[in-house]
Every structure is written in structure tokens, then in C-alpha cells.
Amino acid sequence: MMSKSKDQTFHLEAKDINVWFGERHVLKDVNLQFPSNQVTALIGPSGCGKSTFIRTLNRMHELIPTAGLAGSVLLDGEDIYDNAVDPSQVRLKVGMVFQKPNPFPTMSIKENVISGLRLSGRKSEISDELVEDCLKRASIWNEAKDRLDEPALSLSGGQQQRLCIARSLAMNPDVILMDEPCSALDPGSTRRIEETILELKATMSIVIVTHNMQQAQRVADKTAFFLADDNQPGYVVEFGDTQQIFNQPVDARTNDYVNGHFG
Amino acid sequence: MNLEPAARPETAEPWARTTARARVLQIAGSILPIAISLFAWLIAGVNPIVVVLLVLLPTLLISIGTVGFILKGKRGIPDAALIVMTFFLGAFVMVLLVSVVWSLLEAGFRALSPQFIYQNNTYVTPTDGLEFGGVGHAIIGTLLVVGLSTLITVPLGLATGVYLTETRSNGRGFVRVILQAMAGLPSVVAGLFIYSVFIVTGISQYAGWLGALALVPLMLPTISRVTEESLKLVPQELRNGALGLGASSWKAFFQVTMPAAKSGIVTAILLGVARVVGETAPLLLTVFPIAGTNLNLLSGGMATLPTYIYRFVALGFDTSVARAWGAALVLMILVGILFGLARYISRPKSLKKKKVKR
Numbered sequence: 283m284m285s286k287s288k289d290q291t292f293h294l295e296a297k298d299i300n301v302w303f304g305e306r307h308v309l310k311d312v313n314l315q316f317p318s319n320q321v322t323a324l325i326g327p328s329g330c331g332k333s334t335f336i337r338t339l340n341r342m343h344e345l346i347p348t349a350g351l352a353g354s355v356l357l358d359g360e361d362i363y364d365n366a367v368d369p370s371q372v373r374l375k376v377g378m379v380f381q382k383p384n385p386f387p388t389m390s391i392k393e394n395v396i397s398g399l400r401l402s403g404r405k406s407e408i409s410d411e412l413v414e415d416c417l418k419r420a421s422i423w424n425e426a427k428d429r430l431d432e433p434a435l436s437l438s439g440g441q442q443q444r445l446c447i448a449r450s451l452a453m454n455p456d457v458i459l460m461d462e463p464c465s466a467l468d469p470g471s472t473r474r475i476e477e478t479i480l481e482l483k484a485t486m487s488i489v490i491v492t493h494n495m496q497q498a499q500r501v502a503d504k505t506a507f508f509l510a511d512d513n514q515p516g517y518v519v520e521f522g523d524t525q526q527i528f529n530q531p532v533d534a535r536t537n538d539y540v541n542g543h544f545g
Numbered sequence: 546m547n548l549e550p551a552a553r554p555e556t557a558e559p560w561a562r563t564t565a566r567a568r569v570l571q572i573a574g575s576i577l578p579i580a581i582s583l584f585a586w587l588i589a590g591v592n593p594i595v596v597v598l599l600v601l602l603p604t605l606l607i608s609i610g611t612v613g614f615i616l617k618g619k620r621g622i623p624d625a626a627l628i629v630m631t632f633f634l635g636a637f638v639m640v641l642l643v644s645v646v647w648s649l650l651e652a653g654f655r656a657l658s659p660q661f662i663y664q665n666n667t668y669v670t671p672t673d674g675l676e677f678g679g680v681g682h683a684i685i686g687t688l689l690v691v692g693l694s695t696l697i698t699v700p701l702g703l704a705t706g707v708y709l710t711e712t713r714s715n716g717r718g719f720v721r722v723i724l725q726a727m728a729g730l731p732s733v734v735a736g737l738f739i740y741s742v743f744i745v746t747g748i749s750q751y752a753g754w755l756g757a758l759a760l761v762p763l764m765l766p767t768i769s770r771v772t773e774e775s776l777k778l779v780p781q782e783l784r785n786g787a788l789g790l791g792a793s794s795w796k797a798f799f800q801v802t803m804p805a806a807k808s809g810i811v812t813a814i815l816l817g818v819a820r821v822v823g824e825t826a827p828l829l830l831t832v833f834p835i836a837g838t839n840l841n842l843l844s845g846g847m848a849t850l851p852t853y854i855y856r857f858v859a860l861g862f863d864t865s866v867a868r869a870w871g872a873a874l875v876l877m878i879l880v881g882i883l884f885g886l887a888r889y890i891s892r893p894k895s896l897k898k899k900k901v902k903r
Contacts, residue, residue: 342789372643374791384782388804402799446786454792539859 289362293487294339294457295356300515301334301343302350309335310515312353313507314446314456321394323498323524326508328542331516332491333381335508336459339489340376341369355464357456374402378452381462385434385449385516392430394445398453412452420448421478440471447478458482464497474532476501495540499528507536567616574612578604605629619676638692649874653857656871666836666848671857671865683853684879689842690832690849691822692759698764699814705765706772706813711798728766729858735762736827744831751833753780753842768817775809776802811891815884822880825851850876 294316301309309331316322324332337343339355341362354361360540362372385394387524394480395416396408413430422444429436434445443463450458460479464472472494479488479501492498505527510516520527531537538544553611555564582601589601609629613621623800656830661679669678705724739759743749779802787797803810828834834856849874857869 289711321728345785345788350860368795370788370789373789380782380783380785380789382788386783386786386801386805388801390806397787397800398790398792401787401790401796403796405661468574482593525811 284326291464293358296339297317297354297356299335299353299355300351301331303346304348304350307515309338310426310517311509312518313516314521316489317504318487318516319485320481320503321483321490321501322504322506323502324489324491324506324508325495325498325539326516327494327510327517327539328493329448329516330335330508330510332508333461336461336489336491337378339457340373340378340458342373342378344369357508370402374453375455376457376459377415377455379446379450379458379460379463383439383446383466385437385445386446387433389434390431391426391434391437391518394434395448395452397408398449402453412494414477416451417445417450419451419478420444421474421481422448424537426520431544440467440474443467443471444475444478455491457485457487460488462491465493473498493511495528495542499524507533507539508533509531546715560834567790571609572614574608575605577608597614598858602629603635605633608728612866618800619784644876646890649870649877651869652867653872653874656867657874661871661877664840667834671860671862673864675864675867675871678868680848680850680853680868680875682836683848683850684875685838685840685873686832686847687822687851687876687879689840690756690847691760691818693754693842694760694764694821696815697757697854698761698768698817700763701761702768702817703772703810705769706776706810707798709773710776711802724766726768727762728770728875730762731826732824733826733830734765735759736830739827740830750844751831751846753832753839753847756828756832756847756899757842759831760821762822763824763827764817767820768813771813771816772810773805775813778809779805786832795890808891813886815887816882823851823876825855828852829855850879 296312296314300307301311308434312335314322326332326337334343337346338351343349343351351363353362356362357375360437362369362376363368372498386397388395391468392413395413399408401406411461414423417426425441426437426445435443443466447458447463464475467475476497478491482488483503492503502524505512505524506520506521507519507527509515509519520531520533522532527536528540531540548843552634565627571740578601581604582596585600586596589788606629610622613625615621616669617624653815658676658679659725660676663681664677664679666678666680684690706721708714736759739755743755744751744760749755751780783805787801788794790798828849829852832849833854834848834852835846839845839847854869854872854876857865858870860866
């Protein structure tokens with residue numbers, strides 16, 4: 283694994299990101315820096331472009347028809363949108379956990395964990411130790427250890443989501459992006475995933491989109507507040523330490539949002 | 546507090562409880578119209594089709610409707626009408642299907658014997674008894690011609706289905722229109738096309754491979770459209786999940802999307818084979834039917850079951866018509882075996898069977 287000791291350089295950095303769908307401008311001039319080994323939360327009302335933004339960070343955005351983009355995303359100083367860069371190589375380093383748990387239905391629990399290695403042709407890295415390690419780090423090992431060969435869909439929704447996290451961990455990514463990973467889960471599963479996130483940040487950076495203010499305060503070191511006015515592109519209102527965003531926001535709109543006055 | 550699991554009581558399905566009164570009423574309501582119909586048919590001697598349509602259906606509607614009204618009030622009437630119509634139409638389709646299969650069994654069974662399956666028709670005249678000759682050559686011919694046609698069409702059809710779902714190409718609309726047009730193509734035109742391109746121009750004599758080619762445009766639209774539909778049912782989240790793990794689109798398709806659509810793709814191939822296995826006209830124009838066995842698709846004549854049936858019915862002798870029925874029965878059994886095999890091979894792994902509901 284690469285060294286994570288570069289304190290001054292940002293692990294992942296979005297520069298002047300503008301996004302369009304067709305002719306519609308949906309994100310304007312987003313500049314965010316994601317420090318190594320920290321959790322960054324993206325908050326904001328629905329439709330402000332958080333999910334769109336997070337998908338630009340590992341080039342999943344371009345899979346949507348009519349998508350357009352300007353700006354650059356630097357991963358350890360290299361632009362992932364450079365012509366010479368293969369998007370699948372980017373996604374190996376920047377993993378993603380989706381809003382809806384999406385384990386592969388034709389595979390068993392174990393096969394799901396190693397599916398990424400198979401899909402990217404890294405079969406030599408597959409081992410039972412790796413499966414166990416990933417499931418442990420995603421805190422689902424105790425529930426799954428006796429049924430590794432059962433279909434992934436036999437797990438409950440919260441377990442499926444942790445399996446998806448384990449699946450990303452097997453790739454040993456530098457960054458994991460999470461798009462509202464707990465929106466479909468009960469409080470117990472949510473708590474487990476939050477604990478997992480806090481453990482994971484020792485070895486990687488995490489970016490998480492959430493609608494849950496308490497969740498952002500519990501897990502995030504940094505928080506970015508997104509907002510979009512009616513029919514206008516979304517933008518970042520305020521970005522800073524989580525404590526500052528929630529306790530001493532500079533912008534009045536941030537204050538209103540984190541205190542539940544709109545959104 | 547006692548948290549031990551309890552045995553399931555008899556009344557564990559409170560929603561399924563039917564009172565004795567309701568049951569009696571329902572049985573009486575169904576028996577009465579059947580009794581009236583039987584009376585009209587057997588005693589009064591009315592044509593059974595007339596009885597079913599003009600006596601059984603209306604009396605069933607009225608009596609079940611009345612029972613529904615007694616049990617549930619006004620809202621019971623449309624319920625009853627729907628139930629009666631569903632059962633009636635379902636039974637109607639079953640009767641049609643069973644009668645087709647039954648008449649095939651009845652008429653075809655006369656010709657059926659081990660020798661009918663494995664012998665060919667060399668030196669057998671149409672008036673010879675059924676103990677001579679068989680359709681072995683036609684079975685082999687059908688398997689070879691349809692087999693070659695399937696080998697050609699499956700890659701084309703699957704590729705077309707994949708093109709229509711997995712790409713964002715601008716040509717997809719055009720391809721869909723062409724496929725629709727192909728689906729409407731009369732099979733004789735497909736035969737004529739191959740005939741005029743290969744036989745009239747002298748490129749080839751009549752041969753099995755020309756028959757296989759003539760079946761391709763008939764099979765292609767079925768396979769590609771059904772493949773397209775089954776791939777469309779695979780949730781986009783699965784593709785994103787695979788791509789998000791750094792998979793190339795190639796691997797994401799073959800390891801995630803296609804396995805998820807596997808049973809649909811097998812169905813596509815089966816429907817495609819079913820579409821062409823009984824085709825006669827294209828084969829009449831491209832493959833010369835002979836009485837002997839020919840294993841060579843590249844040259845010479847070759848009998849197939851549909852053309853065999855066509856020829857022997859046209860001859861008109863009692864024995865030749867019996868042979869045609871026998872061949873039709875063999876064709877049906879052959880298709881049944883092929884479908885059973887395909888379903889068996891493509892059955893879901895035990896992985897899916899163990900699916901635990903939580």
C-alpha cells in the first residue's frame with residue numbers, strides 16, 4: 283500500500299468542477315480538498331448535486347448518458363480525467379459504496395468479497411485470509427463466517443451494505459466514496475457502518491454523502507455544505523472542520539440548514 | 546417470560562378460514578351449472594360447444610355471482626365474474642392445448658416404433674406398411690440443419706441484444722426497426738432469398754447449409770429481442786457495482802450482467818429454436834429432401850422432419866399420412882427433449898435454491 287504520510291498534499295482534490303446533464307448546468311465551480319485519513323461529509327438538501335459530485339471523483343459520472351464535465355480531479359497530484367488515464371484504474375484506487383446495497387445476486391458472500399479482484403484480473407491476490415480480513419474490517423465477519431457460500435441476497439439489507447463495503451475493501455483502495463450508504467438501513471445497521479467508517483479511516487480517506495446531520499457530526503472530520511437555488515447549478519456554500527460547520531458556521535444558510543430550518 | 550419457539554397451531558392461517566356455509570354455497574353454485582350443462586348435452590342432445598358457450602358460461606356467471614352477492618354483498622359480483630372468466634378461459638386454453646397434443650398422440654402413435662425412429666426411408670414406397678422404414682434420416686437432418694442455424698444465429702443474436710442494451714450507440718433505433726421487419730418476414734421469403742442468391746446464381750446446389758442459412762433471419766429477431774428484454778431487466782446498480790470495482794466493461798458484462806440474465810438468455814435461444822424447428826417453406830426451397838441418410842451439410846439432399854411431413858401428407862395414401870403424423874409426433878418429442886435438456890443445463894445453481902428468507 284502507498285504511504286499515507288504526505289501531510290501537506292491532499293490525497294484527493296477537486297478543482298473547479300462544473301457538471302452538466304445535457305444543457306443543464308448542475309454543479310458550478312466546486313473546489314474541495316480531501317485530506318488523507320480523514321472522513322469528509324457532503325451535506326445539503328436533495329437535488330443540490332452531492333451525489334453527482336461524488337460520482338465525478340471516481341469517474342462513475344461519465345456513465346450517465348448526456349453527462350458533461352469541466353475541471354479536474356487530482357488523485358495524489360495526478361488528474362484522473364487526463365486522456366491517458368483508464369477510468370477502471372481510477373476506480374480501483376477510488377472505491378465506491380452505493381446508496382442501495384448492490385451485492386452481485388449470482389454470487390455467494392465469499393465470491394462477492396473477491397469479485398472485484400476477479401473483475402480486475404488480480405486473481406493471484408485472492409485468499410481466504412483476505413476474505414476474512416475484509417469481512418472483519420467491514421464488521422460483518424461474525425454474521426457471515428458460517429455461511430460464506432450462501433448467496434449474498436440471503437443477507438439482510440444492512441448486512442448486504444456491509445458486504446458491499448467489504449467488497450470495496452478487498453481492492454485495497456486509497457479512497458472510498460459512500461453515497462448515502464445508510465439511507466436504506468435501520469439505526470442498528472447504521473451504527474455498525476459508522477463504526478466501520480471510523481475504523482477504516484486509519485488506512486484510507488473516506489468521502490460520504492449523507493442527509494443525516496447527526497451522522498455527519500459523528501463520523502466526519504470535514505464537512506462541505508452544498509446548496510442549489512431553484513433551477514440554478516449547485517455549489518459549495520461552506521467547507522471546513524465538522525465542528526466549525528455545525529457550531530460556528532460562517533454562512534447564515536449553513537446555519538439554517540444544519541439547524542433544520544430548511545432542506 | 547417464555548421465549549421458546551411454539552408449535553404452529555392449526556389456525557395459523559386466519560386469513561384462509563372459510564365458513565362451512567360459504568363452502569356449501571360455493572360448491573352448490575359450481576355444481577348446479579355443470580349439472581344443467583350435462584343435462585343439456587347428454588339428455589337434450591345439444592351440441593357440446595353450444596352447451597359450453599351458451600349454457601355453462603352464463604349459468605356459471607349467474608350462480609357464482611349470486612353466491613358472491615350472498616357472501617360479500619354487491620362487491621362480490623365483479624369478484625365472482627372475474628373468477629369465473631379466469632377459470633373458464635384458463636380451462637379453454639388447456640382444452641385446446643391438450644386436444645392438439647392428444648390428436649397428435651392418437652394419430653402419430655400408430656406409426657411410432659423403434660424402427661420408425663432409427664431407420665431411414667430408402668427403398669420404402671409410400672404404400673408400404675408402417676413396419677418398414679422410418680424418419681431417422683429426417684431427425685438427423687433436422688438436428689443438423691437447425692443445429693448449424695443455431696450455431697450461426699446465437700452469436701449474432703446475442704451480440705445484437707447486447708448492442709441494443711449495453712451500448713449508447715445512435716444506430717440502436719435503426720437496428721430495432723430492422724429486427725421488427727425481420728420478425729415479420731414470411732419464412733418463404735427467407736427461403737427464396739437464399740434460393741436466389743445461392744442456387745439460381747449457381748454458387749451451390751441444394752444443400753443442408755443453405756437451409757441453415759435460410760433459417761437464420763427467422764431465428765435472429767427472436768433471439769436478439771428476447772436477449773435485449775432480459776438484459777434490460779438487470780438493474781443498473783449491478784453494472785455500476787461492477788464498474789465501480791474497477792472492472793472493464795467487458796468483464797463487468799461477462800461476470801456480472803450476463804450471469805444475472807442467464808435464464809432469460811437461455812429462453813431467448815429456446816424461443817429462437819422453437820421458432821424455426823417446424824419451418825417448412827424455407828427448407829423446401831433450399832434443401833432437397835431425400836429418402837436416405839446424409840450427414841454432410843455441405844452437399845447433397847437432406848430430409849428434415851417438416852419437409853418429410855409435408856411430402857408424406859401430400860402423397861395422400863393412408864400409410865403415408867400415418868407416417869406424416871408419426872413424424873409430427875417425433876418432432877414434438879424432439880423439441881420437448883431439447884427444451885428439457887436446455888432447462889436442465891441452465892438451471893440455477895444450488896446457490897439460489899438455498900435462498901433464505903429473513
